Amino acid sequence: MRVLVVTAVAAEADAVCAGLGTDPAPVPVLLPGGYALASHPAADVLAAGVGPAAAASGTATALAAATLARSPATATSPAPARSASPSPPPSPYDLVVSAGIGGGFQPSAPVGSLVVADAIVAADLGAGTPDGFLPVDELGFGRTVHHPPPELSARLAGLLGAAYAPVLTVSTVTGSAARTAELTMRHPRAAAEAMEGFGVAEAAAAYGVPVVEIRAVSNAVGPRDRSAWRIGQALEALRSAFRQLSPVFEEST
Helix, strand or coil: CCEHHHHHHCCHHHHHHHHHCCCCCCCEEEEEHHCCECCCCCCEEEEEECCCHHHHHHHHHHHHHHHHHHHHHHHCCCCCCCCCCHHEEEECCCCCEEEEEEEEECCCCCCEEEEEEEEEEECCCCCCCCEEECCCCCCCCCCCCCCHHHHHHHHHHHHCCEEEEEEEECCCCCHHHHHHHHHHHHHCCCCCCCHHHHHHHHHHHHHCEEEEEEEEEECCCEEECCHCCHHHHHHHHHHHHHHHHHHHHHCCC
């Protein structure tokens, strides 16, 4: 299968690339917007930026560039009639993976462990009310959950020995006990939080490509304590995860 892996920052992308291997390292392919895509036999890897908006923008750019490269005629084809419902041509990618480090809800995801999402949840997309938080789908304006393909995501979790549970996408990293309690109450099964998964999933859905999310836990979700962060340990867990998954990604669909 052809896989696009999207991380937030270069350190995460480097860990993924190290896990995927190849020597010498691939020459990055420059995409519109200044993005650089590293192509490996098992996957293409992109650092798209921090947060759901940057993640969505970078993912959509990579998907659009790959789609147009596969079907160059689409760039000059006539515009569809106004009454039509245009959709992009089929993407050459079979899977998009949102990957990186993140916070783990205790005791489900200890520092250094891995989480594979069974649901990718936009945890703070909605409205505050006197009665509490209302997610945007309850307001009738969109969706807050993407579900990865269950057979594939469960298989990846099993191969990695990872927790298989919801991963929350937040725009502000949790830094207090009160916020942790609020998220835990609303999402009792959640195992991790990060800042990009839902944005990646939104872009992938626009191109009809399935998505999974893999997180390596660098810190416990809770009161902010940088001295307790183990970023190096989490990056090493991420590298090891993609070393194990490389043969899966190289399988034919």
